[in-house]
């Protein structure tokens with residue numbers, strides 16, 4: 001790194017650490033970048049493809065209506081990838097802060113369940129804005145359940161079906177064009193608007209309404225701190241934007257003196 005960038009990074013780290021020390025209420029808003037060092041592919045950017053599909057093409061109710069088998073094959077494959085991944089130091093540092101600081105909450109766009117795994121049931125649960133790869137729900141009666149099974153996408157008949165009404169089950173994930181769960185989004189917006197700091201980690205900040213949560217903090221008089229390997233639409237409004245991998249920077253940011 002050039003001398004200028006290093007100085008900026010050291011300065012930005014100092015600014016960020018002092019904001020976090022002084023903050024009472026903190027929301028950590030994470031995206032796919034926080035799981036990159038766990039081996040989970042991101043959506044956009046270098047290598048940001050899930051197999052040969054773009055999320056925007058398959059993560060839609062229309063795609064599921066057109067070809068439920070293909071969509072389930074894709075989600076089954078993503079489940080198998082994620083099941084071989086473990087939480088990294090960023091997930092663990094965020095879980096630790098959430099367990100030890102009274103008003104530190106994790107709000108994630110990710111569906112990989114790694115924040116839940118890192119928290120191991122200690123402290124307030126991470127808010128999963130876009131659902132989870134490991135929850136499915138019925139397209140008929142709406143009943144939902146946890147599910148970590150291997151998906152057999154050979155045919156429609158071998159896909160998961162509802163034990164109550166026999167209709168086809170779908171991933172309990174928010175697809176493009178679908179509304180987020182109003183209770184979860186409302187809680188996330190309440191936390192963000194009251195936060196002294198919104199710590200934005202590993203998101204390209206292009207997907208709404210999730211990306212708009214950081215602005216709620218700023219409009220409520222709080223500050224934004226960003227951790228990303230690249231700049232994003234949030235960079236210019238951040239009090240500090242730290243360049244580098246989340247698994248290195250987040251533990252450094254949150255470590256005690």
Ligand code: BV8
Nearest residue numbers: 031032033042043044109176177202203204207208245246
């Ligand atoms: C809604 C689940 C309305 C799926 C996801 C035009 C047409 C249609 C819709 C829209 C439109 N314009 C806007 C919209 C709305 C749309 C949207 O925002 N589209 C975007 C693409 C423009 N939003 C929606 O459709 C939402 N719903 O608006 O409903 C409505 C209201 C009422 C009634 C009816 C309808 C629903 C959005 C949710 C979609 N589902 N996920 C799945 O996963 O299969 S979104 C998907 O993108 C993921 O959840 C992901 O988390 C999210 C955002 O991506 P990121 O997490 O940011 O990941 P990305 O790869 O982009 O970036 C990674 C970042 O990490 C990068 O910045 C990179 O630099 C950084 N990084 C990489 N490595 C590291 C790192 N950082 C740190 N360390 C590293 N090592």
Ligand code: ZN
Nearest residue numbers: 138141162165
């Ligand atoms: Zn059913």
